[in-house]
Amino acid sequence: MENNNEVSKAKMMEQEIMRGRDMANQLLQVVVDSRNEEEIEKSTVMPYAEDAVRKVLRSFTNTLLLLNNEDTRESSCNSNNKKKKSSSSNKSQKGCHKRKSVAPSWQTDSSILCEDGHAWRKYGQKKTINSNYLRSYYKCSYKNEKDCKAIKHVQRIQEDPPLYRTTYYGHHTCKCSLITYPHTRLEPASSFESSMLLSFSSDHNTNNTLPVITKQEAQPFPSSSTKQEPMEVVVSNDRIDHNQSSSSNDYDLLSDYELYFNY
């Protein structure tokens, strides 16, 4: 009983953090968009605001990872040890790594590949039999420098509206999330920033005055120059042990370029 309460509390906490992270992401997009519109007036202020938002984003991501790693850290470490053993025993051969059997740290479904405050490097992609789409594999950009073992998988799970499932494994030990690293530099011409296009309007169909993102394009991460198709708006987050089937049905009413915020 008490355990159930603790579990539900933890889930509520996690949901709140995810909510905060999504809002920070949206705020970041607004900041970037505003800066592009009024470059001269805001050029002295907006970089600080943007930097602050990015730090908030990283903080949310780290908190989520820590929250979800409490019960998986041990198995995750074991997994890493296994991987080291297998690779050290036969380093000269390609692909000599054991399949991951450890539970993911956490998982999120989104219709954009939003920034999570960390620098990722793509190391592979593969088509899986359970999906018509490719799954992309990312590891921390600081894996070699700081032996950071965080990895994530991005799987497209739905065509229209586009929906992506990002699954995180392990947690960042590189500490890079707490400092300003080159991938989140504030030069205005970065691919991530320049790719953002966001605007708000009222929903005339439902008389809803909540903000609506009318169009947005995004790169998966600032560090990435991957050629991605244009994608739209954050939709939801869902933890791995939740019922996953809800993610696709919730958005049937959304048009290609619309999102209704819950706040």
Add this chain to the structure above:
DNA sequence: TCGATTTGACCAGA
């Protein structure tokens, strides 16, 4: 030229 991405090969768990 250097760093990031792509892609085929390889290994091992299921």
Add this chain to the structure above:
DNA sequence: TCTGGTCAAATCGA
């Protein structure tokens, strides 16, 4: 035996 996960050479782009 099949398939997911990873490596590393090839390729691409700034």
